[in-house]
Amino acid sequence: MQRRLIFMEIASVELYFHEVLTAALRAENVRVKDATEYYLVQLLCNYTSAPLDAEPLGIKLAQAAEAEPLLRVRLLQQVGDTALATSGLFEESLSRRTISAEYYVGLGRAAYAQLATTPRLLSTLLRDACDELAERFPHLVSVLLCVRGSINLCVPADVATLYERWLATGSRFLEQRLRSSGVLIPRPGTSH
Numbered sequence: 590m591q592r593r594l595i596f597m598e599i600a601s602v603e604l605y606f607h608e609v610l611t612a613a614l615r616a617e618n619v620r621v622k623d624a625t626e627y628y629l630v631q632l633l634c635n636y637t638s639a640p641l642d643a644e645p646l647g648i649k650l651a652q653a654a655e656a657e658p659l660l661r662v663r664l665l666q667q668v669g670d671t672a673l674a675t676s677g678l679f680e681e682s683l684s685r686r687t688i689s690a691e692y693y694v695g696l697g698r699a700a701y702a703q704l705a706t707t708p709r710l711l712s713t714l715l716r717d718a719c720d721e722l723a724e725r726f727p728h729l730v731s732v733l734l735c736v737r738g739s740i741n742l743c744v745p746a747d748v749a750t751l752y753e754r755w756l757a758t759g760s761r762f763l764e765q766r767l768r769s770s771g772v773l774i775p776r777p778g779t780s781h
Contacts (some may be wrong), residue, residue: 591649606736607632613735617761619728624718629729633736646672646696654701664711665700669722672697677733681775690730690757698726726757735762 607630614621622628646668653664672693679692701723705716722729755763755774764774 602634602637603630606630608734609633609736609739613732613739613762614737617728617732619725619732621725621729622717622721624714625721628715628718628722629732632670632674635670636678642667642671650696652702653700658707658710662704662707665704665707667720669697669704671698672700673722673726673729673733676730678737680730680734680737680758694726694730698723701726731758731760731762734758734760738762738766768769 607626610626610629610633614626615717649664649668653661656664676690676693676697682772691745701719705720706721707716711719751767752762754760767774
């Protein structure tokens with residue numbers, strides 16, 4: 590009986606994040622391969638129980654270049670996943686740091702791009718997912734921002750902060766939140 594409850598709990602967490610993620614993908618008008626969608630669901634599930642690693646990602650990326658193959662894969666995945674989660678799910682933490690969101694995007698893209706070219710150690714599906722994660726990283730950050738809003742993770746109350754984040758990312762989700770708060774958003778092509 591205990592095993593069945595654990596399995597149902599795990600399955601329901603994955604199902605929940607799959608539903609939230611697919612809704613966010615639709616809202617942001619982003620299409621991804623099935624392998625990438627599965628990867629993102631697993632990333633969301635992992636961050637329900639594991640905190641973000643505090644070690645600087647630039648150092649990890651440098652260590653990966655010198656590491657033996659299996660450790661290299663693990664370090665690159667940690668860099669990519671942490672950069673994506675930080676940029677999308679915990680983006681407000683970046684406003685308290687001197688490191689920009691663009692820095693995280695660059696690190697994440699580089700890590701996933703290197704993983705995508707790792708032969709023999711990763712399946713073809715995983716390499717394809719990593720290739721898409723690298724290529725579409727900024728769009729996936731917007732998707733995760735939308736996910737975060739729908740699961741109410743540390744949503745900032747300060748409209749000015751929300752507006753600044755929208756200016757930096759152009760996220761449609763943030764634009765919708767601003768509009769629902771009564772903020773007039775300029776039309777594309779007009780100055781902010």
